[in-house]
Amino acid sequence: MRFIPLFLALSAGTGFGQHAYSPADIDAGGTLYRSNCMKCHGPEGTTIAGVDLGHGTFRRASTDDDLARIIINGIPSTAMPPSGFSELQVKTIVAYLRSRANAGTAVSSEAARGKAIFEGKGGCHHCHRIYGDGPLTGPDLSQIGVLRGPLTIRQSIVDPDTTVPPENRYVRAVTRDGATFTGRVLSDDTFGLQILDSHEKLVSLAKANLREYAFLPNPMPSFRGKLSDQEISDLVSYLETLKGVAP
Amino acid sequence: MKAFPLMLVLAAVTLPAQVSFERLLRASQEPQNWLTYSGGFDGRRYSSLSQVTSQNVKSLGQQWAFQARSLEKFEATPLVVDGVLYTVQAPNDVVALDAATGRIFWIYPYHPSPQSRPCCGNVNRGLAILNHTLFMATVDAHLIAIDATNGAPIWNVKVARPEAGYAMTMAPLVVKDKVIVGTAGGEYGIRGFIAAYEAKTGKEAWRFYTIPGKGEPGNDTWAGDSWMHGGAPVWVTGAYDPDLNLTYWGVGNPGPDWVAEMRGGDNLYSDCAVALDADTGALKWYFQFTPHDEFDYDSVQVPILADMDWKGSPRKVMLWANRNGFLYVLDRANGKFLLGKPFTKVTWATGLDERGRPMRAPGAVATPDGNRIYPGTMGGTNWNSPSYSSRTGLFYIPSWDNYYADYIKGTVEYAEGQLFLGPSPASPVAGLHPEQVPNRRAEDGYGAIRAFDPKTGEKKWEFKLSEVTDSGVLTTASDLVFAGGRDGYFFALDARNGELLWRATLGGPVASGPVSYAVDGKQYIAVSAGNTLFSYALRP
Numbered sequence: 010m011r012f013i014p015l016f017l018a019l020s021a022g023t024g025f026g027q028h029a030y031s032p033a034d035i036d037a038g039g040t041l042y043r044s045n046c047m048k049c050h051g052p053e054g055t056t057i058a059g060v061d062l063g064h065g066t067f068r069r070a071s072t073d074d075d076l077a078r079i080i081i082n083g084i085p086s087t088a089m090p091p092s093g094f095s096e097l098q099v100k101t102i103v104a105y106l107r108s109r110a111n112a113g114t115a116v117s118s119e120a121a122r123g124k125a126i127f128e129g130k131g132g133c134h135h136c137h138r139i140y141g142d143g144p145l146t147g148p149d150l151s152q153i154g155v156l157r158g159p160l161t162i163r164q165s166i167v168d169p170d171t172t173v174p175p176e177n178r179y180v181r182a183v184t185r186d187g188a189t190f191t192g193r194v195l196s197d198d199t200f201g202l203q204i205l206d207s208h209e210k211l212v213s214l215a216k217a218n219l220r221e222y223a224f225l226p227n228p229m230p231s232f233r234g235k236l237s238d239q240e241i242s243d244l245v246s247y248l249e250t251l252k253g254v255a256p
Numbered sequence: 257m258k259a260f261p262l263m264l265v266l267a268a269v270t271l272p273a274q275v276s277f278e279r280l281l282r283a284s285q286e287p288q289n290w291l292t293y294s295g296g297f298d299g300r301r302y303s304s305l306s307q308v309t310s311q312n313v314k315s316l317g318q319q320w321a322f323q324a325r326s327l328e329k330f331e332a333t334p335l336v337v338d339g340v341l342y343t344v345q346a347p348n349d350v351v352a353l354d355a356a357t358g359r360i361f362w363i364y365p366y367h368p369s370p371q372s373r374p375c376c377g378n379v380n381r382g383l384a385i386l387n388h389t390l391f392m393a394t395v396d397a398h399l400i401a402i403d404a405t406n407g408a409p410i411w412n413v414k415v416a417r418p419e420a421g422y423a424m425t426m427a428p429l430v431v432k433d434k435v436i437v438g439t440a441g442g443e444y445g446i447r448g449f450i451a452a453y454e455a456k457t458g459k460e461a462w463r464f465y466t467i468p469g470k471g472e473p474g475n476d477t478w479a480g481d482s483w484m485h486g487g488a489p490v491w492v493t494g495a496y497d498p499d500l501n502l503t504y505w506g507v508g509n510p511g512p513d514w515v516a517e518m519r520g521g522d523n524l525y526s527d528c529a530v531a532l533d534a535d536t537g538a539l540k541w542y543f544q545f546t547p548h549d550e551f552d553y554d555s556v557q558v559p560i561l562a563d564m565d566w567k568g569s570p571r572k573v574m575l576w577a578n579r580n581g582f583l584y585v586l587d588r589a590n591g592k593f594l595l596g597k598p599f600t601k602v603t604w605a606t607g608l609d610e611r612g613r614p615m616r617a618p619g620a621v622a623t624p625d626g627n628r629i630y631p632g633t634m635g636g637t638n639w640n641s642p643s644y645s646s647r648t649g650l651f652y653i654p655s656w657d658n659y660y661a662d663y664i665k666g667t668v669e670y671a672e673g674q675l676f677l678g679p680s681p682a683s684p685v686a687g688l689h690p691e692q693v694p695n696r697r698a699e700d701g702y703g704a705i706r707a708f709d710p711k712t713g714e715k716k717w718e719f720k721l722s723e724v725t726d727s728g729v730l731t732t733a734s735d736l737v738f739a740g741g742r743d744g745y746f747f748a749l750d751a752r753n754g755e756l757l758w759r760a761t762l763g764g765p766v767a768s769g770p771v772s773y774a775v776d777g778k779q780y781i782a783v784s785a786g787n788t789l790f791s792y793a794l795r796p
Contacts, residue, residue, distance in 0.1 A: 044626060044664050048680040083674055086373065090675035093515075093667025198743035199722045200759065 030104035038105025041098055049088065053158030054106070063158055065107050076103045123247025126240050131232065133244075140255040145209050147229065148177055148193075152253035162245050166236075169229040180204060182214055182222035190214065191225065275337055275385045277432055281498055287733075288774035290336040292493075293382050293427035294641060295771065298561040299495040301643040303772035306734040307779035308794060313736060313748045313758045317795040319780065320358030322351070323788045329767045330784035333382040333427065333641075333728070335390075336773035341782070342385070342404070343789060347378035348394045350402055356775040358791060364407035372396035373673065374423035375443040381492070381768070382427030384435060386455050393424035393437045399453055401435075411458040415439060419673050421446050427493045431503060431534045434461050438490020442508040442554065445485030445676035450494075450505055450530075452537060462537035466490060466507045466525045479520035485670045486519060487511030488526040492556040492639045497572070500589060502531045502540055504561070504574065508554035512668045513633075514622060514678035522547035527555045529576060531591060541591035546580045546614065550621060551604060551663065552633040552681075553580040560644045560651065561588060562710070575710050577642050577653040579635030582608060585710050597713030599706065600636035600657045604629050622663035622679075632661030632683045632701070634724070641728035641769040643737070648751050650707040650716055652729045652737055659685060659701030659724065685724055705729060705739045707754060717754035719747075728769020730781070738781055740766025746783050746790070762790060 043052075046062075054062025061068070069084070070076040077099045083091035094102070127133045136147035153162065164171060181191045182202060192206035202214045202222065216222070232241060275291060283289070283296040287304040295301050308316065324330055328346035335342045341355040347368055352361040368378070372395045384391045389410060390402045396418040401410040415437060416422035421444020429436045434452040442448065448466035453459065466488035468474035475483055487510050494505035510519055510526035527546040532539060546553045560575040566585075574588040581602035585595040593612030605614035620629055636656055643652040666679035684700035703725035706718040723742040730738040735751040746766060747759035764786020772781050782791040 044624070045666060045679045048682055082671070085674060088675070090677055091669055091671055093669055093678075197722060199720075199741060199745055 030107060034101045034104040035108045037098075038101035038103070038108075041094070041102050042105050045092070046102070052161050055158070062106055067106075073103050073107070076106065119243045119246040120250050121247075122240075123243035123245070126236065126244050127247055130240070131236060131244060136228070139251060145205060146193075146207070150248060151251055154249045154251040155253055159245050159249055162248050163241065165229070166241055166244060167231060167233045169231055170227050173227050173229075177227075179225040179228060180222055181225055183220045184214070184218055185220050187220075194224075274387050276387065277430070280386070280430060287772075288336075289338065290334065290771045290773050291385065292335070293333050293384070293429070294493065294495065294558055297496040297498065299558045299641075300560055300562070300645075300731075301558075301641050301729060301769055301771075302645050302731045302733075304733040305772050305774055305779045306732060307774070308732065308736065308748075308772075308781065309734040310736065310750055310757055312794055315794045316748070316758055316760070316781070316792045318760070319356070319791045319793050321788050321790050322353055322358050322360075324351075325349075326787055328378050328787070329765075330787050330789065331377075331379045331381050331425075331768050332784065333769050334771060334782055334789065335383055335385055336771065336782075337385060337404070339775050340404075341773075342383050342390055343784075344380040344382060344392060346380055346787075348380055348392060350383065350390060350392055350407060352404070352407060355773060355780065355791070356778070358789075362407040364402050364409065366392070366394060366400065368394050368396035368398075369418055372418040372423055373421060373444070374425060374440060375675070379425050380427075381425055384428040384430045386430045386433075386435070389455065391428045391430065391435045391455070393426055393428050395423045395425060397422040397424050397439060399424070399428065399435065399437055399458065401455070401458060413453065413458040413460075415451060416441075416446075416449075420444065421673055421676075424491075426491050429493050429496065429503065430455065431496050434534070436494070436503060436534075438466075438494075438505060440489045440491035440508075442487035442489035442491075442511055443513065443675055443677055444487075444673065445511050445670045446487060446489060447484060448486075448488035448490055448507065450490050450532065450537070464530070464532055464537040464539065466528075466530070468524065474524035477521040477524040479518075482519035482523075485511060485676060486523060486526065487513075487676075488523075489554075490556065491554075492558055495559040495561050495574075496534060497561055497588060500531075500572070501534050502588070503534050504559040504588065505530050505532065506555040506557050506559065506576075508556050509549055509552045512670075512676045512678045513552045514550065514663060514681065515666060515668050516548060516550040516622075518668075520548075523549065527553055527580075529555065529559060529574065529586065529591070531588070543584075543586055543591045543593065543612065545576075545578045545582070545584065545612075549580075551580070551629060551631075551661075553578065553635055554639070555579065556639050557637065558639075558641045559588075560642060562644050562646065564646075564649070564711070566594065566711070573710070575642075575644055575651050577637050577651070577655075577708075579631070579638055580604070580614070581631045581636035582614070583651070583653065583708060583710075583713060584612065585713075586612075595710070595713055598636075599653060599708060599713075599715070600655050601630040601659075602636070603660075622665040622681075624665050626662030626664045626682060628660050628662050630658070630660045631656060632659050632685065633681050634659070634661075634683075634685060638726070640726055640767075643729040643731045644710075645731040645735070645751055647733065647735060648707075648731075649709065649711075650751065651710045652731060652739075652751075653706050653708065654725050654727055654729055654739060655704045655706045655718075656685075656701055656724045657704060659683075703741055705737065705749065705754070707737075707751070719749050719754045719756065725766070727766040730770040730772060732772060738770045738772075738783070740770070740783060740785060742766070744785060746770070746785060760790075760792070762786065762788070764788065 192204035489508040510523040661681035661683035664679040703721040762785035770783040
């Protein structure tokens with residue numbers, strides 16, 4: 010947490026040779042990022058340890074030219090390969106990466122409004138736990154601001170079915186003697202199933218002892234149309250502040 | 257029990273530890289040992305030991321475990337010679353263990369150059385032995401001879417330049433007085449080759465480039481100068497037919513992997529089986545599985561040499577389940593195509609023509625937004641050894657099914673020592689992490705151990721896994737199949753029908769092929785999982 014004010018100061022400060030970028034450039038760069046860079050760097054640019062492309066400042070590059078050089082040439086002796094992008098394409102990727110400077114730095118009033126929606130109109134707290142408070146029916150969101158970036162969080166709210174990771178699936182299983190379990194899948198392998206059941210108990214089931222088991226539809230509803238764009242933005246802003254440690 | 261260690265010492269002194277080439281040729285006659293990477297020159301991974309049967313396999317119990325001091329994937333197949341087990345702790349430490357107890361005799365530590373950059377892990381797949389000497393190919397592209405008695409290095413030669421992306425991960429193949437190796441680096445724009453070295457001195461005896469040079473036949477299958485950085489690596493051990501005096505090798509993908517328009521043409525001998533004269537390295541024949549590969553379908557599988565009745569007359573054949581999703585039967589005397597059928601979901605080709613050449617599916621190419629192709633980059637199977645049992649007549653394949661990748665059109669430029677790939681295809685199947693048992697969706701692809709009749713290409717049975725598998729397969733004379741999976745299980749199946757007979761939880765992905773051996777009349781089955789090597793035998 011101590012890093013954030015310093016980091017904000019840096020990214021909001023002199024800009025290190027940043028230029029103004031058009032929304033079209035940022036969009037085009039985002040498309041190129043998703044089809045070329047995301048496989049290794051992840052949707053938020055943070056999946057490689059020690060490499061953060063998600064917040065507009067970079068360990069190995071301070072100017073846009075530095076960034077462009079790395080994108081074109083790669084980094085020798087690392088897994089970062091050279092690319093064949095045109096100068097224009099590189100410019101748009103740089104624009105996209107720079108546009109991420111404000112990602113996850115919510116204005117506190119937005120976050121406060123988002124918290125109210127989480128606990129009120131949105132009803133999110135009926136399923137999700139934050140900082141030890143709330144049920145474990147849905148994923149614990151205490152660290153969601155670290156685990157996911159704003160784009161992914163927004164998608165989970167608006168189009169939840171497109172982003173269900175394997176560990177957030179729900180299963181219904183019936184044993185040979187008739188006991189029924191429903192819960193979130195913690196592990197699913199050739200011979201067994203481990204779940205957190207609806208009573209918040211850890212249950213291990215041998216597939217050989219099951220009469221039937223099937224995945225359930227994703228219980229997370231879409232909030233498209235149920236919350237306004239501003240409300241969803243506020244909610245995302247709030248969730249982005251959740252970094253694993255209660256304030 | 258106090259007499260036991262003394263007895264072992266005596267045995268080690270008095271037994272003939274020399275592993276002559278004649279012993280390697282007759283490896284099947286001493287099933288207590290596992291003398292080559294595949295258990296014999298025929299690549300079958302078949303053990304004629306039969307103490308463990310379908311009746312008693314449930315009594316298998318762990319005898320010992322060796323924990324490698326390495327977090328890297330444990331891909332090595334051990335050798336077992338007269339009670340001593342030799343393996344490699346990643347990346348390149350040779351370890352000699354008591355095969356009955358797992359206790360360490362010695363470790364030869366080797367520190368590869370920091371210039372080495374194998375694409376896909378600092379791994380090693382095992383050793384070769386001749387007489388008193390072990391041979392190891394290293395990730396910094398050296399070949400090292402080591403004294404099997406005390407682990408002392410004898411010679412060390414540089415095979416290729418690691419700074420240019422060359423690396424060696426395979427177990428070498430010993431034929432007569434030579435040690436044969438190939439080099440990995442297909443993701444770095446190398447020019448692949450297979451080379452033989454004198455076992456006594458390390459002097460290079462011959463070299464076969466897997467990409468023909470200017471003026472050589474086949475060079476015209478590469479547009480312009482693309483042959484110079486065309487990859488075609490060789491990173492899995494070949495097979496040998498002593499009657500034909502041919503060694504057989506699978507050749508890897510052309511480079512750049514995913515920008516195929518930079519290398520117009522069929523790109524020989526990438527994605528080929530090549531048959532080389534064991535004495536000279538001269539090319540006797542080749543068969544290309546995937547001409548002009550756009551999908552990273554390395555043909556680095558272990559060739560299986562089988563002799564069978566083929567349509568009424570005896571024939572020397574080669575069985576090959578390829579990463580491209582098809583299984584093949586070839587005549588190994590001349591490379592003639594005999595049979596080919598998909599063994600997993602395939603969308604890049606609509607089938608094979610009468611000569612075995614794939615008929616490309618229209619539109620099955622990379623596109624700017626990504627084009628979904630089956631199988632994905634890791635293939636319908638990969639380098640993990642299949643097995644063949646002449647008792648059942650079945651060909652056992654570690655398979656990935658319903659598995660895809662989205663191939664993206666892009667560009668790349670060559671720079672020495674840097675990845676030469678193009679845009680990486682997106683796939684839901686993650687890489688293999690030894691420290692975790694992954695949890696993913698079956699609808700994104702799954703693994704299976706499958707048995708096929710090579711005479712028809714027909715699937716006889718499958719044992720389905722919830723995850724894809726990186727395990728090799730072992731068959732035994734008691735009609736058992738041993739294999740494992742990424743979800744950390746090791747299991748025994750009935751070789752005739754695939755029925756599950758026994759399983760153990762090893763807690764880490766199986767990423768090598770199991771072997772069987774015997775010490776003092778007791779049969780063992782060894783397998784690595786995570787970073788540990790386990791050995792099982794019947795409990796008293």
